[in-house]
Amino acid sequence: MHSIYKRTTAALAMSVALAVPAYAELTGELRIFLDTSNPAPRATMEAMIDRFAAEHPGLEIETTVIDREAYKTQIRNFLTADTPDVATWYAANRMKPYVEAGLFEDVSDLWAEPEIAENLASTKGAMTIDGKQWGVPYTYYQWGVYYRKDIFDELGLSEPTTWEEELANCQKIVDSGRACYTIGTKFLWTAGGWFDYLNMRTNGFDFHNQLANGEISWEDDRVKQTFANWKQLIDMGAFIDNHQTYSWQEALPFMVNGEAAAYLMGNFAVAPLREAGLSDDQLDFYQFVAINPDVELAEDAPTDTFHIPANASNKEAAREFLRFVVSADEQTEINNGSNLGQLPVNAKSSVDNDKFLQQGFNMLSSNSPGGVAQFWDRDAPAEMAKVSMEGFQEFMVKPDNADRILAKLERARQRIYDN
Amino acid sequence: MSAVDVPEQESWFHRNQQRIAPWLFLAPGLLFFMVYVIIPVFQSFNLSLYEWDGLGAAEYVGFRNYEDLYWEWVDRDAFYTSLKNNLIWLILYLAAIPAGLFIALFLNQTVAGIRLYKSLFFFPFVISQVVVGLVFTWFYDPTFGLLNEFLSFFGLGPLNVLGDERFVTYGIIVAGLWPQTAYCMILYLTGLNAVDPEQIEAGRLDGAKGWRMLWHIILPQLRPATFIAFVVTIIGALRSFDLISIMTQGGPFGSSRVLAYYMFEVALSEYGFRMGYGAAIAVILFLIMLCFIAYFLWSMYREERGH
Numbered sequence A: 001m002h003s004i005y006k007r008t009t010a011a012l013a014m015s016v017a018l019a020v021p022a023y024a025e026l027t028g029e030l031r032i033f034l035d036t037s038n039p040a041p042r043a044t045m046e047a048m049i050d051r052f053a054a055e056h057p058g059l060e061i062e063t064t065v066i067d068r069e070a071y072k073t074q075i076r077n078f079l080t081a082d083t084p085d086v087a088t089w090y091a092a093n094r095m096k097p098y099v100e101a102g103l104f105e106d107v108s109d110l111w112a113e114p115e116i117a118e119n120l121a122s123t124k125g126a127m128t129i130d131g132k133q134w135g136v137p138y139t140y141y142q143w144g145v146y147y148r149k150d151i152f153d154e155l156g157l158s159e160p161t162t163w164e165e166e167l168a169n170c171q172k173i174v175d176s177g178r179a180c181y182t183i184g185t186k187f188l189w190t191a192g193g194w195f196d197y198l199n200m201r202t203n204g205f206d207f208h209n210q211l212a213n214g215e216i217s218w219e220d221d222r223v224k225q226t227f228a229n230w231k232q233l234i235d236m237g238a239f240i241d242n243h244q245t246y247s248w249q250e251a252l253p254f255m256v257n258g259e260a261a262a263y264l265m266g267n268f269a270v271a272p273l274r275e276a277g278l279s280d281d282q283l284d285f286y287q288f289v290a291i292n293p294d295v296e297l298a299e300d301a302p303t304d305t306f307h308i309p310a311n312a313s314n315k316e317a318a319r320e321f322l323r324f325v326v327s328a329d330e331q332t333e334i335n336n337g338s339n340l341g342q343l344p345v346n347a348k349s350s351v352d353n354d355k356f357l358q359q360g361f362n363m364l365s366s367n368s369p370g371g372v373a374q375f376w377d378r379d380a381p382a383e384m385a386k387v388s389m390e391g392f393q394e395f396m397v398k399p400d401n402a403d404r405i406l407a408k409l410e411r412a413r414q415r416i417y418d419n
Numbered sequence B: 001m002s003a004v005d006v007p008e009q010e011s012w013f014h015r016n017q018q019r020i021a022p023w024l025f026l027a028p029g030l031l032f033f034m035v036y037v038i039i040p041v042f043q044s045f046n047l048s049l050y051e052w053d054g055l056g057a058a059e060y061v062g063f064r065n066y067e068d069l070y071w072e073w074v075d076r077d078a079f080y081t082s083l084k085n086n087l088i089w090l091i092l093y094l095a096a097i098p099a100g101l102f103i104a105l106f107l108n109q110t111v112a113g114i115r116l117y118k119s120l121f122f123f124p125f126v127i128s129q130v131v132v133g134l135v136f137t138w139f140y141d142p143t144f145g146l147l148n149e150f151l152s153f154f155g156l157g158p159l160n161v162l163g164d165e166r167f168v169t170y171g172i173i174v175a176g177l178w179p180q181t182a183y184c185m186i187l188y189l190t191g192l193n194a195v196d197p198e199q200i201e202a203g204r205l206d207g208a209k210g211w212r213m214l215w216h217i218i219l220p221q222l223r224p225a226t227f228i229a230f231v232v233t234i235i236g237a238l239r240s241f242d243l244i245s246i247m248t249q250g251g252p253f254g255s256s257r258v259l260a261y262y263m264f265e266v267a268l269s270e271y272g273f274r275m276g277y278g279a280a281i282a283v284i285l286f287l288i289m290l291c292f293i294a295y296f297l298w299s300m301y302r303e304e305r306g307h
Helices: A002-019 A039-055 A068-078 A092-100 A108-112 A114-119 A121-127 A149-154 A163-175 A189-203 A205-212 A221-235 A252-256 A267-275 A315-326 A328-334 A355-366 A382-397 A399-416 B017-047 B064-074 B078-093 B096-107 B114-126 B129-140 B146-153 B168-193 B197-205 B210-221 B223-238 B242-247 B259-268 B275-306
Strands: A028-034 A059-065 A086-090 A136-140 A143-148 A179-181 A260-266 A283-286 A298-300 A303-307 A371-373
Touching: A028 A039, A028 A315, A039 A059, A039 A315, A039 A328, A068 A086, A086 A092, A086 A315, A092 A303, A108 A114, A108 A315, A114 A121, A114 A315, A121 A136, A121 A303, A136 A315, A136 A328, A143 A149, A143 A189, A143 A267, A143 A298, A143 A355, A149 A283, A163 A179, A163 A221, A189 A205, A189 A221, A189 A260, A189 A298, A189 A382, A205 A371, A221 A382, A221 A399, A252 A260, A252 A267, A260 A267, A267 A283, A267 A355, A283 A355, A303 A315, A315 A328, A382 A399, B017 B275, B064 B078, B064 B275, B078 B168, B078 B223, B078 B259, B078 B275, B096 B114, B096 B168, B096 B223, B114 B168, B129 B146, B129 B168, B129 B242, B168 B223, B168 B242, B197 B210, B210 B223, B223 B275, B242 B259, B259 B275
Parallel strands: A028 A059, A028 A086, A179 A260, A298 A371
Antiparallel strands: A086 A303, A136 A303, A143 A260, A143 A283
């Protein structure tokens, strides 16, 4: 009797040990701050945290969701006082101020674990500053041209791959009384997307990084070439009028109503376009065309991230949470079509069957040999990003001011990077 | 007995009551004024001599922030635009005073339902600036805005007021004048209640009417109302921030910035966090305000002494 009891407990202990990975049971409080304030991402995150909590009953988890825009300024306060254990943020240069101020925890140890090292290799670069990793990614998405397939069919156009085809297509669209592209530059960053693509296609991925790091003059001929290419589109009337008055959402109706044929945007534009009534037969995607055949294609794919603040109190639990977030199963789950609808960061996860996610995933994994950039305002320092994107907006309205704008950006560059 | 001989010992507080009492009553106000106004003024000035991102260590840079501002002025850059726009705001915003006066004169009559008309005119001041900003943004919208519908009626337009750097500041000022005029109107309406009917009667006997009556009899009696209207309008113009933030975010390409908005952009917005530079702009804005504050205080002091 006694021995049987002993054996069953031993077996029970064994099975428990097998079911739950081998770590000490986590206790205490885990405070998580999220900027995923839109309803769908919010629900996704909360469901994910519930699953994590179910695995760790000893842990008391407190989740705070902060409005996405307000979060960008509040993070500076809560990283220094009343600090959470886990916080969302963005990759690359956007995390640099906090890394330099010593407010993010070095999590290189997590990246040394084979589970993460092998499966998250593609995003490691974006999380690295000074040779160390400062957080983990949880989702990313492609940028590219979303276009009205029905309008292309009506005009007998096919997806362009070269700059000449692009210009020829656009001319036909303009001739049909439409604009080639809708865009709303009121909040500036959308113009940053156009600049990124034109610049990376004209001068390549490395040039993009050098420019973002202030190593290249804005009055360099290569930058001027980027703007000259841009001007070709502007001069032929490729963009909708009055885009400086619209936000990116306010620019959507032009595409929905068929007044514009395409939109250079991140994959998050798909959801509102579908909600506005465009079916998947009407809506399609193509990779931004090659311009300079000598440079390799490179893409923008902004990555959203989780970090552990340096002042966090429960770093052990926080690390476990980060491991959980990037695990293959969770990545498949939170990025699927009914949740975030974006791309998983774990190589072992599966991408949702959605046609845009599939195309984006294929593009980024097999047709972006030049590299993957974050986005202009995440790769360049905040101040330079602001000044330059204002310049891009002005250029899109007044292309003839190019020289004056570039001279102004060059002055800003000399001031911003010299300290 | 000795008890009678000893004079009653008055406490120190008792003896100085007359002198202490006013300070005691002033203390809470003074304390808050010091903590929230006076000390921050000096802190701002101090901060403007540093370069600080709000996170790391602040680095002393002397007057370099001011030097940068000077170069922005020379280069016709953001600071120049902001200062120029502030000046335009100051001048054009004053239009709220005569506009408010004439609406007040118009409404200062007794007909059926006058209370309703008065409240309708006062309405824009009651609604939030955010709503005013949104309403005018839609009004100016280049594709479906009412303004362009109206212009096209006369074969004019389309005009993208908020997207054109030549018109944008004026467009926002017009939006700001709507509630500000209502505010001035209320000030004058209360002022008109206090106008002495005997003086009007006397003026009438002397043959004054119309403009002469207004200029020589009514307006002098409305001086206190005019003074307050002037003060609130100047202050309103200098701290014009909310409308710009809602309607244009300083755009297009930074052409509708004013100093207050530029300061916010540089120090506190998404791409900002140059605290020292923001503080330097705040100091400049403070110095401009100080001219007006000094003038207001001086004229109030003169007024007091006159009585």
